[in-house]
Amino acid sequence: MAAITYEHIKTCKQTGARLGIVHTPHGSFETPAFMPVGTQASVKTMSPEELKAMNAGIILSNTYHLWLRPGYEIIKEAGGLHKFMNWDRPILTDSGGFQVFSLSKFRDIKEEGVHFRNHINGDKLFLSPEKAMEIQNALGPDIMMAFDECPPFPATHEYMKASVERTSRWAERCLDSHARPSEQALFGIVQGGEYEDLRKQSAKDLVSLDFPGYAIGGLSVGEPKDIMNKALEFTTPLLPQDKPRYLMGVGSPDSLIDGAIRGIDMFDCVLPTRIARNGTLMTSEGRLVVKNAKYERDFGPLDPNCDCYTCKNYSRAYVRHLIRAGETFGIRLTSYHNLHFLLNLMEQIRQAIREDRLGDFREEFFEQYGFNKPNAKNF
Structure with a gap:
């Protein structure tokens, strides 16, 4: 067997x-x-x-x-x-x-x-x-x-x-x-x-x-x-x-x-956890580098469209502080988010297959994520 x-x-x-x-x-x-x-x-x-x-x-x-x-x-x-x-x-x-x-x-x-x-x-x-x-x-x-x-x-x-x-x-x-x-x-x-x-x-x-x-x-x-x-x-x-x-x-x-x-x-x-360790995040709107200065006073979630533990409980400003301070908890929060994002993406892919619309989903996702833009930043 x-x-x-x-x-x-x-x-x-x-x-x-x-x-x-x-x-x-x-x-x-x-x-x-x-x-x-x-x-x-x-x-x-x-x-x-x-x-x-x-x-x-x-x-x-x-x-x-x-x-x-x-x-x-x-x-x-x-x-x-x-x-x-x-x-x-x-x-x-x-x-x-x-x-x-x-x-x-x-x-x-x-x-x-x-x-x-x-x-x-x-x-x-x-x-x-x-x-x-x-x-x-x-x-x-x-x-x-x-x-x-x-x-x-x-x-x-x-x-x-x-x-x-x-x-x-x-x-x-x-x-x-x-x-x-x-x-x-x-x-x-x-x-x-x-x-x-x-x-x-x-x-x-x-x-x-x-x-x-x-x-x-x-x-x-x-x-x-x-x-x-x-x-x-x-x-x-x-x-x-x-x-x-x-x-x-x-x-x-x-x-x-x-x-x-x-x-x-x-x-x-290893991508989702590797990039998380330096504060790079996958979000519904594309790549986000939370260490950047513009997030110093941003008290919103990493991704407003995400329902993961990190996004429900912590702000960009706080996660930025943790990553810049070298705190392990910051790496846990960013790793959790990136893994959740990819695993949720796989469920969206499976659902799009069920509905015979994966091609449409690709177009929508690439547009929202910015992959269709010239010189789009990838990982």
């Missing part, structure tokens, strides 16, 4: 976006879904209860970081990640590949895996498909990711071709060494950068291995948004209709809408 199942509810007649439900051993979540990122088994400054209050159906945690600290053996001893962090809803873990390729200054890619240095203390480490499966099997998430190579942007066609072929071989090794397929769903990751022929090859290789879900990797790594959207347009149709599709590392409001329109079911990104 499969660890997860995807239930298709509806296709938006206007855009082709999908409404669905993913059923997992720790409950179900509606799609399209945004997953808050809990890098160290914690979504920065947020409690599990607060995440539930803002309707987070699933969160993501990072294999690489938990392997280094506190160690996956300790989490296994605690009864797995769900018990360790007191979260009883679904969890997805990444494979650690992205962190190995982005954080480590020294890395040596071999067929057997990647030799690299711990970014904390410089120790030599080795991560392979088999090791990534061992760690994730011990952590116990509902959804786990195959170990892949994460090439930079831009990369030559020749380099990307070799990388795609290696990722396909590694994916097969991940399947072979996955110890708990009936309890944890393993997703394959389609790579290929901006090259249509390589995306097609990667998707063909992975679909032949019959994973229970598929991720699209190697986007949102510095390429222009039109290149990302074009890559999605030729990649998503190659993936099975009856399985979830996950676009990795994407979390700006415009990209969530555009991704859903192109058939994506799941998204994750």
